[in-house]
Amino acid sequence: MRAAPATALLLTFALAACGGESTPASPATDTPPPPPPAAAATDEAPPTGSLAAREAEAAPSNTINYDCEGTRITLAQEGEGDDARVQFVVDGVTLDLPRVETTQGDRFADADGNVFWSHGADEARLTLQGQHERNCARVY
Template identity: 80%
Template structure:
């Protein structure tokens, strides 16, 4: 009658092997717990690149098309201390406010000027070039 207990033992081992589950290893006493998941603020940005750039663009910028030259103009300061900055052909122009009878005009001593008329029209003069009409791009 010794065969019955041995058969039962072998049957138990065979069933355990067929289940495909390995016994869970016991955690080591000196192993630190895993780090918590990253915070929500560390999540990578989603959406299109253009959408992310639009969110990062300062609210004081205005886009213009000046007869084929596209500029994104940023105005800083107010009143007599106001100035505009924009990039043309890889060169950043920083123009201080200039006196004018109408509109907002910004110019430097080198002959570069930006003169806005209302909210949608402007003129751009670059050193040694003809003046260009500019239209605001929305």
């Protein structure tokens, strides 16, 4: 009758191998989980939202985009009144135009014949040295 204890022993090993035993659950504690590891120390918050929203937040608030008959410019205005200036890049050249006296709109020009003249919030004209005047429309 030695076969019965050997069979019982084999049956116990088989059940243990099959995962018949369950591991006891860890007791619940009132201790909160540890905080996540700290991110690298920066002054900036991590990016959130859509790519367009993040780019809009990153763009300076004093910039305006225009399409001047196929020539796209991003105009940045600095200063106010007689000290105002605009800056933009055309064909790889940065133009910095001071404000000049005008009776209508805001006109910026340099001695080389480059002129940006805005009429209202959405329309302007652009004249580059030696080129024809272009009508510009604000791009939103």
